[in-house]
Amino acid sequence: xxxxxxxxxxxxxxxxxxxxxxxxxxxxxxxxxxxxxxxxxxxxxxxxxxxxxxxxxxxxxxxxxxxxxxxxxxxxxxxxxxxxxxxxxxxxxxxxxxxxxxxxxxxxxxxxxxxxxxxxxxxxxxxxxxxxxxxxxxxxxxxxxxxxxxxxxxxxxxxxxxxxxxxxxxxxxxxxxxxxxxxxxxxxxxxxxxxxxxxxxxxxxxxxxxxxxxxxxxxxxxxxxxxxxxxxxxxxxxxxxxxxxxxxxxxxxxxxxxxxxxxxxxxxxxxxxxxxxxxxxxxxxxxxxxxxxxxxxxxxxxxxxxxxxxxxxxxxxxxxxxxxxxxxxxxxxxxxxxxxxxxxxxxxxxxxxxxxxxxxxxxxxxxxxxx
Amino acid sequence: xxxxxxxxxxxxxxxxxxxxxxxxxxxxxxxxxxxxxxxxxxxxxxxxxxxxxxxxxxxxxxxxxxxxxxxxxxxxxxxxxxxxxxxxxxxxxxxxxxxxxxxxxxxxxxxxxxxxxxxxxxxxxxxxxxxxxxxxxxxxxxxxxxxxxxxxxxxxxxxxxxxxxxxxxxxxxxxxxxxxxxxxxxxxxxxxxxxxxxxxxxxxxxxxxxxxxxxxxxxxxxxxxxxxxxxxxxxxxxxxxxxxxxxxxxxxxxxxxxxxxxxxxxxxxxxxxxxxxxxxxxxxxx
Numbered sequence: 001x002x003x004x005x006x007x008x009x010x011x012x013x014x015x016x017x018x019x020x021x022x023x024x025x026x027x028x029x030x031x032x033x034x035x036x037x038x039x040x041x042x043x044x045x046x047x048x049x050x051x052x053x054x055x056x057x058x059x060x061x062x063x064x065x066x067x068x069x070x071x072x073x074x075x076x077x078x079x080x081x082x083x084x085x086x087x088x089x090x091x092x093x094x095x096x097x098x099x100x101x102x103x104x105x106x107x108x109x110x111x112x113x114x115x116x117x118x119x120x121x122x123x124x125x126x127x128x129x130x131x132x133x134x135x136x137x138x139x140x141x142x143x144x145x146x147x148x149x150x151x152x153x154x155x156x157x158x159x160x161x162x163x164x165x166x167x168x169x170x171x172x173x174x175x176x177x178x179x180x181x182x183x184x185x186x187x188x189x190x191x192x193x194x195x196x197x198x199x200x201x202x203x204x205x206x207x208x209x210x211x212x213x214x215x216x217x218x219x220x221x222x223x224x225x226x227x228x229x230x231x232x233x234x235x236x237x238x239x240x241x242x243x244x245x246x247x248x249x250x251x252x253x254x255x256x257x258x259x260x261x262x263x264x265x266x267x268x269x270x271x272x273x274x275x276x277x278x279x280x281x282x283x284x285x286x287x288x289x290x291x292x293x294x295x296x297x298x299x300x301x302x303x304x305x306x307x308x309x310x311x312x313x314x315x316x317x318x319x320x321x322x323x324x325x326x327x328x329x330x331x332x333x334x335x336x337x338x339x340x341x342x343x344x345x346x347x348x349x350x351x352x353x354x355x356x357x358x359x360x361x362x363x364x365x366x367x368x369x370x371x
Numbered sequence: 372x373x374x375x376x377x378x379x380x381x382x383x384x385x386x387x388x389x390x391x392x393x394x395x396x397x398x399x400x401x402x403x404x405x406x407x408x409x410x411x412x413x414x415x416x417x418x419x420x421x422x423x424x425x426x427x428x429x430x431x432x433x434x435x436x437x438x439x440x441x442x443x444x445x446x447x448x449x450x451x452x453x454x455x456x457x458x459x460x461x462x463x464x465x466x467x468x469x470x471x472x473x474x475x476x477x478x479x480x481x482x483x484x485x486x487x488x489x490x491x492x493x494x495x496x497x498x499x500x501x502x503x504x505x506x507x508x509x510x511x512x513x514x515x516x517x518x519x520x521x522x523x524x525x526x527x528x529x530x531x532x533x534x535x536x537x538x539x540x541x542x543x544x545x546x547x548x549x550x551x552x553x554x555x556x557x558x559x560x561x562x563x564x565x566x567x568x569x570x571x572x573x574x575x576x577x578x579x580x581x582x583x584x585x586x587x588x589x590x591x592x593x594x595x596x597x598x599x600x601x602x603x604x605x606x607x608x609x610x611x612x613x614x615x616x617x618x619x620x621x622x623x624x625x626x627x628x629x630x631x632x633x634x635x636x637x638x639x640x641x642x643x644x645x646x647x648x649x650x651x652x653x654x655x656x657x
Contacts, residue, residue: 065623072420072625164522172623216608218525233505234524363624367616368438371609 031282033058034070034082036269038303039133044295052289054282062222063171064088064342065363071097071274080277081286083133085267086121086342087173091359093122093129094346098272100127105284108291108309115336116308121343122270130272131287134296136305136327137266137339138169138177139257141240141248143230154181154260156237158208163215167229167238170219172359172366173342176265177239178212179205180340184262194265194340196349202357206365219370223247230255242327243304263338300327403638410632414625421628429632439616443636446613449527450595453534454588457542460535461587462580465543469550484540492537496604499533500524503605525607533605534595541594542587549583550576582652589648596637613637 031054033040040058049055059079061067064087071082076097084092092098103109109117109131116132123129142151147162157166158181168174179194182205191201217235220226226244229235231253245257271290273283289295296307297315306327307316313324324330349356357365410429413422433439468480487495502508503523510520523529553576561571599614606612613636620630648654 063623065625069622069625213608219608221603232501232507360624363619364438367611367619368436370611371438371441 029053029279029282030055030057031081031279031286032079034061034067034079036060036083036085036303039083039269039299041299041302043302044290044298048286048289052282052285054279054285056286064173068092068095068097075276076274077276080274080279081283082272082274083269084130084272085269086119087267087344087359089121089129089270089272090124090344090346092272093124096275098129099275099277100129101131101273101284101287103128103131106131106288106291108288108293108311111293111311112291112308113310115333116268119268119341121268121341122272130270131291132308133269133271133290134300134303134305134307135266135268135336135339135341136242137259137264139240139242139245139264140260141226141230141238141245141255141257143236144254144256146236150256151237151258152261154262155185156260157215157239158212160215162237164217165234165236166212166215167218167220167226167235168212168216169226169239170221170370172362173265174239175202175205175209175362175366176340176342176345178208180265181262182208193350195343195345196351196356197345198349198353198355199357202361202365206369209369213369227251241304246304259338263340266336266339266341268341300329306331406631406634406638409628410635412628414628429629432629433632433636439633442611442616443613445527445609445611446596446637447640449531449534449612450592452531453538453595454542454591456531456535457539457591458546458584458588460539461542461546462584465546465550465583466576468543469547484543487537488540493600495537496533496601499529499536500605503529503532525605525610527607527610529605529607530602530610533601534598537601538591538594541590542584545586545590546580546583549580549586553579582654585648585651586654589645592644593637593641596640 033056035058037060040056045056045058059070061070064085067082067084067088068091071079071092072095082088082092082098084098089098103117112132116135118126118128119132122132140151140154140156142156144150146165147156154177156162157168158178168177176194179191179197179201182189182201183191183194186204189201189204191197197205218225218229220229220238223241223244226235226238226240227247230238230244230248231251240257242257245255248255271287273280273287277283290299291309293307293309293311293315296309296312297319299305300307300312300316301320301323304327306329307313310329313329316324316327316329328335345357345359345362347354347356347358409421411425411427413424413426413428414420415422464480464484468477472480500507504510505520505522505524507524509523513520523532557575557579558571561575566574597614599612599618602610602612602615613633617630617634620626620633
């Protein structure tokens with residue numbers, strides 16, 4: 001090889017090593033989103049892309065914790081939006097990962113149920129960090145053939161009657177379910193909010209979960225796992241989402257679910273916008289689009305959850321008869337008064353005291369519980 | 372250029388070796404060093420940002436947290452149990468293949484050993500789920516035989532069975548290789564000197580097969596040690612492995628430094644294991 005050829009090789013090598021040099025990155029009109037599975041379906045994403053020219057790239061996350069981690073990855077500039085549940089949203093707000101938006105720019109905002117316009121999991125200090133999307137309860141699911149009499153209380157998953165046939169989610173936020181049960185059954189503990197627990201209340205809750213552990217067959221990680229455990233007889237009763245119930249009933253499994261007399265925890269999801277987005281315009285268009293009655297109804301039926309837009313009810317019944325009542329989209333205020341929506345536990349107890357167990361404590365307690 | 376290489380043979384060796392060595396250093400060593408460095412950082416629990424100051428907090432938490440000790444011990448104990456089980460099953464099988472089976476039968480047995488490896492790891496774990504379920508194949512068969520149902524779904528026993536099944540081929544092959552290399556004359560000599568079958572097995576065959584067993588145990592032990600899928604799919608309520616805690620730390624708590632610190636535990640365990648294995652001559656049988 002001659003000298004000049006070596007020089008050529010060197011130039012090519014340097015060029016290959018720095019491919020991006022001198023090329024400016026164009027990302028105009030693209031929204032990179034972190035979403036729950038089933039939240040960015042083609043039936044409502046395609047029309048959005050067509051009418052606005054904004055392209056949607058969605059990455060599905062498996063848990064709230066993963067969503068927070070992803071939103072913070074790469075300095076927070078990798079993703080423009082996230083469909084955060086209540087146990088993730090406050091972490092994102094306090095971590096300054098998401099920005100406040102002006103709800104008056106969302107035409108359908110005024111049609112949202114009053115409870116969902118400024119819920120504490122996405123509205124802090126009067127500022128709206130995104131808009132509410134859909135909600136649902138965490139229900140008690142049971143096999144109607146194997147469980148009798150039909151349960152009316154969460155006590156069913158804490159009593160030894162169904163030992164070895166109980167299943168609950170493998171998720172630190174599950175501690176709130178036990179706290180809710182204690183709030184109703186042991187008033188002497190003084191639990192006011194299942195997400196604001198001082199160390200005494202927290203220890204009592206963990207003790208209840210430790211006593212429950214020998215009764216449990218499996219802490220389920222995915223909805224699919226719980227569905228198959230109910231199908232093949234590994235579990236006959238457990239904490240669940242309406243999605244599993246719908247899927248099991250569609251498969252002709254003998255199951256039923258309910259919100260027990262103590263009430264239930266639930267999720268309320270919020271579309272939030274990253275503080276570092278370069279596509280605020282597209283993001284606002286997306287917020288407007290997913291809050292319209294039609295998209296709200298489509299998503300509610302697809303996933304089995306309840307829309308926040310009160311006008312979605314009529315559209316739901318048009319798309320699938322009876323679905324509005326099935327998903328409680330027309331339920332009275334009394335119904336969701338008994339749902340305690342997920343929110344991130346923080347040290348601030350909300351009563352001026354700062355001695356509550358924060359989410360890090362919940363996570364390590366959950367890891368220790370599983371042992 | 373060819374002439375230069377011919378005159379300096381070391382240059383040829385160096386240029387042949389340097390790409391793999393470079394890749395090894397960059398991919399393996401650099402990754403391990405990065406792992407070690409990040410284990411010395413911490414994460415701010417409020418903002419989730421990594422704090423780049425040196426501290427041993429993660430290792431302190433590991434050392435003092437009873438949960439992490441339980442998880443580490445469980446991982447190592449299951450890995451050891453799986454290794455012993457596989458060795459016990461593999462030895463007679465490999466012995467039959469290497470010394471007793473005819474060439475055609477041997478080929479069939481080889482295919483049978485390797486056949487499971489053609490299917491996806493996940494498919495094989497799910498197959499075991501179907502067998503061990505409450506209404507699964509195992510309980511169905513037990514019922515037909517009039518025996519009480521075995522409650523194996525989602526237990527540590529299930530985990531041990533599935534791991535032993537999945538990694539068995541990795542034990543059979545090196546043991547087979549070691550047994551096949553034993554010259555027949557050694558066994559004849561042992562017999563000529565008056566040793567019975569049991570004595571020959573103990574004093575001649577086992578010592579010569581040992582490097583093969585150790586080599587196989589490196590596979591079964593390290594593969595079990597690093598797994599985190601089987602515990603999720605067939606493990607019970609107390610079945611967390613080191614890998615599961617690492618996964619939860621990264622994807623759940625976003626605490627990469629702590630995950631890195633915990634991930635160093637299997638690295639250290641494996642390093643110790645390999646040192647012992649080298650002493651026992653395992654690498655001559657690989």
